[in-house]
Amino acid sequence: MSSIPAEAALEHIRRLIAFDTTSRDSNLPLIEHVVALLAGLGVDATLVPDDTGAKANLFATFPAADGGVDGGIVLSGHTDVVPVDGQAWSSEPFAAQVRDGRLYGRGACDMKSFIGVVLSRLPAIAATPLAEPIHLALSYDEEVGCFGAADLVRAMTDAGLRPRGCVVGEPTGMRVVRGHKSITVIRVDLRGVAAHSSLTPDGVNAIALGAEFVRFVEQVAAEFRESGPFDDAYVVPYTTATVNRIDGGIAVNTIPAACTLTFEFRALAAVDLAATIERFRAEAQRIGDEAARRHSAAGVELTVLASVPGVDTAADAGIVGRAADWGGVPSDGKVTYGTEAGLFDRAGIPTVVCGPGEIAQAHAPDEFIELDQIAACERFVDRLIDDLRVR
Structure with missing residues (x-):
């Protein structure tokens, strides 16, 4: 198995890091970028703006081969990052750099590498005859209270979507995490x-x-x-x-x-x-x-x-075993930080947290992610797509 990410994935991650989506600022340029990527594949995105119109959530569905949108798996991530104010960086935080087997930049770990990998696989998802849909969910203001995700999950359920599982790609070292406070x-x-x-x-x-x-x-x-x-x-x-x-x-x-x-x-x-x-x-x-x-x-x-809300997904929930089948590392541990996983869980969507990178590298100056973690995430998403393929 290669420990070197594909250049396509790295390029998407670089593009995402270049958008300064610090929580106090707008995330619309990044969201518009994703809308354009989806439109190029013939997929419509639904935006859920905040009250000011300066920020927006996004969700989009790649339907099953028969056109159905029932069930399926959500790939969820937040677009905002924490500030770099007062931090001493060795390189420009919003210009990703690869050094010594690591990719540096604000959001490299938390959590634009996961989103970048998913975006790099959108053409493959669109070209695959799916037995059940794959849903993309991107939120704003996770870092300041998951404010965007609450409206995002509500909008998805109001639209009649009933996914049977969700993966939140926060950094866990690709361990399958069932719970957080x-x-x-x-x-x-x-x-x-x-x-x-x-x-x-x-x-x-x-x-x-x-x-x-x-x-x-x-x-x-x-x-x-x-x-x-x-x-x-x-x-x-x-x-x-x-x-x-x-x-x-x-x-x-x-x-x-x-x-x-x-x-x-x-x-x-x-x-x-x-x-x-x-x-x-x-x-x-x-x-x-x-x-x-x-x-x-x-x-x-x-x-x-x-x-x-916290999350405490049962060990025997289907999404736990499937995430392990896709290459997530089985784990009984739970994480100390919060995510939008509890919001999906509260909406009746069993959820795990599984993504590349380690939380210890998040929010710090010279935030980084190991390149082999990005490659592991690529394998995870590829296996997920293949698992949902029509047989």
Whole structure:
């Protein structure tokens, strides 16, 4: 088996990396590029734009030989990448370079190599008489909360598509991964009352209110760490919760009137997400009510910024065995990062995560992917196409 990717795949990956699709910016040039590729093969793409029209999801179906679109396999990936701000790169991040058996560039690992391989195989898919369809799904804003994928999956199901399996091509080293935790991101805005720091009874310290909430998050995290539930398939086998940002105060001699903190919790499938969110909301309410008794202007507001469901596909699900047959490496492990897999799973589409590269290389300066991983992904997609061929 060759460890060198085909030049066609490398060229598609280079083209994708050249599109600066940092989440804060538009992904439309990349999406329009894919639309043109599909149109050249006689395949119509459906776009699902965001509210501003500056970004869009895309899905397209290569139907079965009889024209049917029932069933089939989804190949899913996100088009956005994380920023390069403040990172020291050895080469231009949006101009892919091959050095020492690796391809470097922002998104090379996460996850434009997977998408590039799939795009390089579109002509083969179009030319193959398929027993069941192959669906392409590309989303925006995965890196900031899977916002695009939620609308994408909804649009696909609303269109009557009922795939019987999905492969999300996030970097797993081509291991077939059945599970990851959910991710919930929450902002807490704490309102105090400003006063001169020499007159503390006249004010309500919003940072102190925030510190009280931070202690509660740490308490909840300790409960999960000590009492579970547990799943030893994860590197961290319990639900985690952590406050990762706090903003507040204007001067050292002024009691702060405002404080904002943002935290996340990453939950195992056995954890009740709604109940956990409500527990945090109740504590925010308690702190706010106590502050309001001191001054009517004080209070606390909790906002859920993002909630991405986890996935825990059964080991005996058909997509798990098929992904292994296509060349994915069987694995009982689960990954620590989130993907759109949970959204497909929640829509009734059994899903695995399996793609080239290792997550340790994602998001970092000089992001790279080993060339043999791209070649392994090519073999995977080729076997998938052949498996779905009419016999």
